[in-house]
Amino acid sequence: MPVQFFALLVLTYHSALVLSDTISDIIARARADGIDIEHQPWSSAAFDAINALQTNHTTEPPGLGNATKIDVHVHAVPRFYFDIMPVKPSDEPWTVSRQFEHMASLGIAHSILSLPWPGASVYAGNQTAARALARITNEYLAEVVRLHPKRFSFMAVTPLPFADAALREVQYALDTLGAIAIGLFSNHEGHYLGDPILDPFFAGVNSSNLTSKIVFIHPALPTCPFPVHNDGNVEFYFDTATALMGLTLSKSLQNFTSIKYILSHGGGATPSIIDRMFIHAAPEFKSESVDIYRKRVWYDSAGATYPRQIQGLLAYDIPKTQLLYGSDFPFNVGPYIEAAQAVADADFLTDEEKLGVFSGNSLVLFPELSKD
Numbered sequence: 001m002p003v004q005f006f007a008l009l010v011l012t013y014h015s016a017l018v019l020s021d022t023i024s025d026i027i028a029r030a031r032a033d034g035i036d037i038e039h040q041p042w043s044s045a046a047f048d049a050i051n052a053l054q055t056n057h058t059t060e061p062p063g064l065g066n067a068t069k070i071d072v073h074v075h076a077v078p079r080f081y082f083d084i085m086p087v088k089p090s091d092e093p094w095t096v097s098r099q100f101e102h103m104a105s106l107g108i109a110h111s112i113l114s115l116p117w118p119g120a121s122v123y124a125g126n127q128t129a130a131r132a133l134a135r136i137t138n139e140y141l142a143e144v145v146r147l148h149p150k151r152f153s154f155m156a157v158t159p160l161p162f163a164d165a166a167l168r169e170v171q172y173a174l175d176t177l178g179a180i181a182i183g184l185f186s187n188h189e190g191h192y193l194g195d196p197i198l199d200p201f202f203a204g205v206n207s208s209n210l211t212s213k214i215v216f217i218h219p220a221l222p223t224c225p226f227p228v229h230n231d232g233n234v235e236f237y238f239d240t241a242t243a244l245m246g247l248t249l250s251k252s253l254q255n256f257t258s259i260k261y262i263l264s265h266g267g268g269a270t271p272s273i274i275d276r277m278f279i280h281a282a283p284e285f286k287s288e289s290v291d292i293y294r295k296r297v298w299y300d301s302a303g304a305t306y307p308r309q310i311q312g313l314l315a316y317d318i319p320k321t322q323l324l325y326g327s328d329f330p331f332n333v334g335p336y337i338e339a340a341q342a343v344a345d346a347d348f349l350t351d352e353e354k355l356g357v358f359s360g361n362s363l364v365l366f367p368e369l370s371k372d
């Protein structure tokens with residue numbers, strides 16, 4: 001009896017370990033980098049999800065044929081991540097098929113996928129877990145892109161706040177997996193951008209040989225202890241502004257000159273705070289900083305940003321060529337079609353400027369997308 005039982009166990013264990021070549025390669029590369037992705041709570045679900053991308057291959061709907069928009073703010077939320085994330089975007093996980101429907105309905109030709117908050121920080125404080133989750137989500141995103149290169153590209157997921165591990169992962173995600181930007185959050189486990197603990201990461205990116213030094217700043221929920229509107233609609237806006245102010249006041253923004261930034265949601269509450277923040281600052285510090293907001297920072301349209309909020313930015317002479325289109329799918333933070341229509345209807349943009357927001361400005365920032 002015990003022998004048969006043991007044999008059954010071995011058989012079951014063995015069949016669970018029949019790995020596709022894709023998964024074997026992913027495991028081998030992770031092992032070589034000292035990352036264990038095989039013994040995590042999500043391992044088998046993640047391997048299934050990656051395999052299913054090939055076996056359940058999704059064909060493009062015909063509606064994508066004449067699509068032209070480029071969406072820089074869109075989140076892939078596969079089931080294995082959906083099941084462990086603290087704040088879910090919708091009732092069901094993201095799929096390539098749902099993404100294609102969304103793109104066809106809005107005329108989006110290309111989506112730059114990123115992971116939603118909290119990124120790899122699902123197991124806060126645990127560097128081992130963060131490295132593993134960053135790696136497997138990078139592999140998942142890379143596989144989506146590999147199967148649909150014309151429709152998708154992706155932003156590297158990092159295990160920040162662990163700066164050294166994050167630098168190594170970003171190098172891997174860009175060099176080996178082909179990520180075209182780096183997805184960050186306004187704070188990583190309470191460490192706001194500009195916090196000295198993150199400086200080695202920014203210094204490393206700035207001086208690296210990375211093919212892209214574009215950092216996407218997505219909001220996170222604040223971690224402060226006093227009562228807050230604990231919800232993305234409100235606090236995300238303040239957190240975005242806090243991140244830019246942190247980068248500015250620490251001079252991370254000024255020192256690391258080779259890094260470009262995309263601020264989500266038109267910069268969130270940023271326009272409201274700029275003048276006040278610099279009240280006691282040297283005038284040249286203000287002009288240098290605002291000049292960077294005009295040249296090295298881009299602003300996506302996700303959220304209720306048009307027609308009103310975005311004019312706060314434009315009041316600081318932010319060139320309209322810094323404005324990008326983002327939909328925030330699959331997060332249901334407002335009607336996607338009306339949000340795009342508000343850009344199309346904006347009476348302060350010329351037709352040419354609108355085309356810039358919808359695709360031209362992204363093609364300048366990401367020239368590799370023109371090759372499709």
Ligand SMILES: *[C@@H]1O[C@H](CO)[C@@H](O)[C@H](O)[C@H]1NC(C)=O
Nearest residue numbers: 048049052053055056079095
């Ligand atoms: C793949 O397709 C099968 C059969 O339709 C389905 O049961 C399974 O849930 C799909 N997997 C994913 C990850 O979509």
Ligand SMILES: *[C@@H]1O[C@H](CO)[C@@H](O)[C@H](O)[C@H]1NC(C)=O
Nearest residue numbers: 063066067104105106107108
């Ligand atoms: C694509 O073109 C077809 C035919 O002209 C049109 O019906 C459809 O609305 C267009 N789709 C988009 C997203 O513009």
Ligand SMILES: *[C@@H]1O[C@H](CO)[C@@H](O)[C@H](O)[C@H]1NC(C)=O
Nearest residue numbers: 039040041123126127128129
């Ligand atoms: C950290 O995560 C790893 C991998 O998931 C796990 O094995 C370990 O027990 C975790 N450590 C703590 C202190 O929770």
Ligand SMILES: *[C@@H]1O[C@H](CO)[C@@H](O)[C@H](O)[C@H]1NC(C)=O
Nearest residue numbers: 167168171175207208209210
């Ligand atoms: C870029 O830098 C990394 C880390 O320092 C190094 O491993 C890699 O070989 C370099 N790549 C090139 C193309 O120089």
Ligand SMILES: *[C@@H]1O[C@H](CO)[C@@H](O)[C@H](O)[C@H]1NC(C)=O
Nearest residue numbers: 194199250251252253254255
């Ligand atoms: C930026 O450089 C200044 C010196 O010019 C220094 O005081 C400051 O600490 C630096 N900040 C960062 C984040 O590197």
Ligand SMILES: *[C@@H]1O[C@H](CO)[C@@H](O)[C@H](O)[C@H]1NC(C)=O
Nearest residue numbers: 203206207255256257258259
């Ligand atoms: C960031 O990189 C740029 C371009 O290589 C360089 O000029 C600048 O000095 C770097 N900043 C720091 C603080 O090293």
